Amino acid sequence: xxNITKNKIERLREDFPILSRKINNKQLVYxxxxxxTQKPMQVIDAITDYYTNYNSNVHRGLHKxxxxxxxxxxxxxxxxxxxxxxxxxxxxxxxxxxxSINLLAYSLSSKLKKGDEILxxxxxxxxNLVPWQQIAKSxxxxxxxxxxxxxxxxxxxxxxxxxxxxxxxxxxTSNFLGTINPVKEIGKIAHENNSLFVLDGAxxxxxxxxxxxxxxxDFLAFSSHKMLGPMGIGALYGKKELLEEMEPFNYGGDMIxxxxxxxxxxxxxxxxxxxxxxxxxxxxxxxxxxxYLNKIGMENIKNYSNELTGYALKRLxxxxxxxxxxxxxxxxxxxxxxxxLINIHPHDTxxxxxxxxxxxxxxxxxxxxxxxxxxxxxxxxxxxxxYNTKEExxxxxxxxxxxxxxxx
Amino acid sequence: xxxxxxxxxxxxxxxxxxxxxxxxxxxxxxxxxRCFNPSCGDEVEIQAKVNSxxxxxVKFIGKGCAICVASASLLTDxxxxxxxxxxxxxxxxxxxKLVGIEVGPARMKCITCPLVSLRNGINSFNxxxxxxx
Numbered sequence: 001x002x003n004i005t006k007n008k009i010e011r012l013r014e015d016f017p018i019l020s021r022k023i024n025n026k027q028l029v030y031x032x033x034x035x036x037t038q039k040p041m042q043v044i045d046a047i048t049d050y051y052t053n054y055n056s057n058v059h060r061g062l063h064k065x066x067x068x069x070x071x072x073x074x075x076x077x078x079x080x081x082x083x084x085x086x087x088x089x090x091x092x093x094x095x096x097x098x099x100s101i102n103l104l105a106y107s108l109s110s111k112l113k114k115g116d117e118i119l120x121x122x123x124x125x126x127x128n129l130v131p132w133q134q135i136a137k138s139x140x141x142x143x144x145x146x147x148x149x150x151x152x153x154x155x156x157x158x159x160x161x162x163x164x165x166x167x168x169x170x171x172x173t174s175n176f177l178g179t180i181n182p183v184k185e186i187g188k189i190a191h192e193n194n195s196l197f198v199l200d201g202a203x204x205x206x207x208x209x210x211x212x213x214x215x216x217x218d219f220l221a222f223s224s225h226k227m228l229g230p231m232g233i234g235a236l237y238g239k240k241e242l243l244e245e246m247e248p249f250n251y252g253g254d255m256i257x258x259x260x261x262x263x264x265x266x267x268x269x270x271x272x273x274x275x276x277x278x279x280x281x282x283x284x285x286x287x288x289x290x291x292y293l294n295k296i297g298m299e300n301i302k303n304y305s306n307e308l309t310g311y312a313l314k315r316l317x318x319x320x321x322x323x324x325x326x327x328x329x330x331x332x333x334x335x336x337x338x339x340x341l342i343n344i345h346p347h348d349t350x351x352x353x354x355x356x357x358x359x360x361x362x363x364x365x366x367x368x369x370x371x372x373x374x375x376x377x378x379x380x381x382x383x384x385x386x387y388n389t390k391e392e393x394x395x396x397x398x399x400x401x402x403x404x405x406x407x408x
Numbered sequence: 409x410x411x412x413x414x415x416x417x418x419x420x421x422x423x424x425x426x427x428x429x430x431x432x433x434x435x436x437x438x439x440x441x442r443c444f445n446p447s448c449g450d451e452v453e454i455q456a457k458v459n460s461x462x463x464x465x466v467k468f469i470g471k472g473c474a475i476c477v478a479s480a481s482l483l484t485d486x487x488x489x490x491x492x493x494x495x496x497x498x499x500x501x502x503x504x505k506l507v508g509i510e511v512g513p514a515r516m517k518c519i520t521c522p523l524v525s526l527r528n529g530i531n532s533f534n535x536x537x538x539x540x541x
């Protein structure tokens with residue numbers, strides 16, 4: 001594998017037409033990759049190719065177009081499954097991480113009894129909090145939280161499990177603090193208690209090699225659009241024996257083997273969980289994004305991410321009156337940094353950075369309870385991907401000084 | 409007007425952000441209602457005393473960006489002695505005029521958040537159920 005060098009990044013950037021866009025007559029500096037990443041031509045072309053040349057429904061037509069679409073659609077399933085070292089039957093396409101977790105929450109709720117407990121953490125994205133919270137309310141389960149320590153890591157001594165704890169669900173990389181959680185360890189603790197272990201990989205799968213067998217999670221949810229692919233498609237991995245026992249979340253076409261007026265036999269995995277006409281174009285785009293990432297190599301992406309995040313941490317901590325949230329060791333954090341300039345609201349910082357062509361996120365990042373816990377109402381977040389450069393981080397740091405100048 | 413965001417950060421806005429007007433708790437308020445802007449976590453609570461259907465005194469508390477705090481300052485400073493009926497007709501355009509800047513969709517909620525609090529407050533004072541958030 002080739003390491004990511006400066007020349008290599010310049011060549012890769014050429015695959016992303018949007019990166020040459022000008023914003024306010026300035027070169028776009030896209031640092032909002034935790035929200036969504038940009039798409040290379042290879043992904044855009046794969047989607048265009050489907051709609052231009054073989055658009056048709058899958059799994060039912062006997063004509064050539066449907067055959068081609070079905071082959072490509074199933075190939076994408078296989079690519080995504082391979083990407084996380086899962087088997088074909090264990091990988092379900094969904095709309096994204098949020099739908100994956102909703103599917104799980106609703107499907108697993110029938111396996112739990114009133115009074116059973118679900119354990120999540122205080123740093124969950126709303127997508128791994130609200131579904132559990134709401135099924136807990138509906139069915140009388142109890143939702144517990146693992147605490148966050150002052151350094152932005154989880155307090156593993158605070159994991160309180162009981163015989164009633166049936167599910168432990170945890171974010172892999174926090175989208176606000178950047179913390180990479182010790183998920184193998186948490187999974188082991190969960191399994192020793194006979195609890196299911198669910199992992200939210202929305203911010204980790206795009207940035208590092210993920211092997212579900214090595215992590216030994218029971219379920220893993222992630223989204224295509226945060227890893228070069230299109231929006232509206234994502235995945236849920238589940239261990240085969242667990243998925244087989246679970247009830248489908250959606251009922252309808254494609255998820256059936258045989259329907260009678262009085263009963264239905266469900267389709268085999270993974271189709272049992274994919275009711276209705278799927279997002280075929282999305283799936284094909286997702287497959288193309290996996291090809292692209294594999295070509296660079298996830299180990300390379302991880303190493304470069306660490307280097308870039310380390311550099312950004314260094315440059316941002318040199319700025320006076322700038323507060324960084326989460327762990328300061330780049331090895332322990334994902335490719336994102338949330339921060340505030342003291343006495344400047346994150347909305348104002350974000351708007352002013354936009355004047356200079358810098359796209360970052362300002363707000364609560366869908367972690368309202370975590371923000372409240374830390375006494376914050378929001379932060380600005382710069383998040384990186386392999387196409388970002390140290391020069392862009394320098395530019396961010398210089399521009400933040402200008403933002404401070406406005407409020408002087 | 410400057411099309412850049414920096415154009416919004418005029419001196420009077422920055423002054424009001426650093427030293428907001430009518431900021432604090434109003435004892436014995438006849439109504440207090442908040443507006444929460446979920447896209448950024450901003451919160452403004454307007455508290456007012458009403459006399460003969462007019463605002464006698466008004467203050468606000470909360471957290472917000474420069475645009476939001478300036479907007480809350482100017483709104484509270486301009487509604488004293490005005491009738492509730494008149495204030496119910498205030499629009500987002502009135503708010504932009506009052507604050508002296510034009511904002512795009514990304515910052516519209518920042519400027520209108522205090523107005524929503526006021527409307528919610530008037531509505532609850534009138535005992536209505538049509539409060540908009």
